[in-house]
Amino acid sequence: MTLINNDITAASSLLSQGHLVAIPTETVYGMGANAFNSEAVKSIFAVKNRPFYDPLIIHTSSADRIAEWGMEIPEQLLALTKRFWPGPLTVLINKSERVSDIVTAGLPRVAVRIPNHPLTLSMLVQCDFPVAAPSANPFGYVSPTSAEHVKKHFDGKISMILNGGPCSVGIESTIVGVEQGKVVVYRLGGISVEDIEKEVGKVLVQTSSSKPDAPGMLIKHYSPAKRVLAVDTQIELNAHINATSAFIVFNFEVNDVASKNIIRLSSSENHAEAAQAFYSALRHWDDDASIQNIIVQRMPDFGLGRAINDRLSRAIA
Ligand code: TXA
Ligand code: MG
DSSP states (O other), rough: OOOOEOOOOHHHHHHHTTTEEEESSSSSSSEEETTHHHHHHHHHHHHHHHTTTOOOEEEEEOOHHHHHTTOOOGGGGHHHHHOSSSSSSEEEEEEEEEEEEHHHHHHHHHEEOOOOOOHHHHHHHTTTSOEOOOOOTTTTTTTOSSSHHHHHHTTTTSEEEEEOOOOOOOOEEEEEEEEEEEEEEEEOOOOOOOHHHHHOOSSSEEBBOTTTTTTSSSOOOOOOOOEEEEEEEEEHHEEEEEETTTEEESSSOSSOOGGGEEEEETOOOOHHHHHHHHHHHHHHHTTOTTTOEEEEEOOOSHHHHHHHHHHHHHHHO
């Protein structure tokens, strides 16, 4: 049986005993395990059907703890962690021996994040170990932004889902690291490149790689079972109007379609609001048996729109 509630003491003690607990964060729900316990970490890969070459992010409640565990944040990233933690920023830092090699897929660096979710932050304070947590979806599928999304695939398969309500950011963290003294963005996410550059100046964005040893991302990912199509113009969208298509739009019009088949990501054309609603919209149409195609308007390519477009491209790949 999978417990679903907001009991942080139950969650931290299950984690310390090596069990799997799904945890809410502001970005997406994570599939958590004690990162110092190899067997527990292995079970994350098993339950998600995730290949061992895809490394995990570890989560904790404070930068002091990271230092206590013998890991140091590179100087070039300190302005970012100071500004954006707790928050949707993940940094790659040299790993300490205590972190299981399974977490990092054998890589020398480990991905670390302090999430900005009140329930999970208080839970992490109770954990004297980092919590490894990839998104709590079956490998390759759309990430979960609510406890219900996690329940759909993992009910009965994990010990607990800590229910912290819907995720406020709705898209994964931005991953950064340092190469040859320069800040590199490996995954676009909840903090825009523009906001990162305000802190550290021009950065290198290096996100499209199918090489598993290259941090960042697999080309095909975040993918619903239904056919997803991206449209760049109103005319293109109009060409796809039919009874078995559903629409996810930002500011395009959808005429002659039942309103129940349209999701508008943000009525005020706000990128953050659109990011928050995006995965949930994909899952909604994927679960609707009357729909065959999901037609998605590509976002204006800046701010969080750029991260949404990245996920959209991978959902289609
Ligand atoms: O917002 C998030 O980051 C969410 C929440 C739960 O924190 N987590 C998340 O984890 O998105 P996941 O497993 O779905 O994505 C982790 C990705 C890996 O696929 C890889 O691209 C990158 O982080 N990564 C992790 N460790 C790495 C490492 N040592 N070197 C390079 N890339 C790494
Ligand atoms: Mg994921």
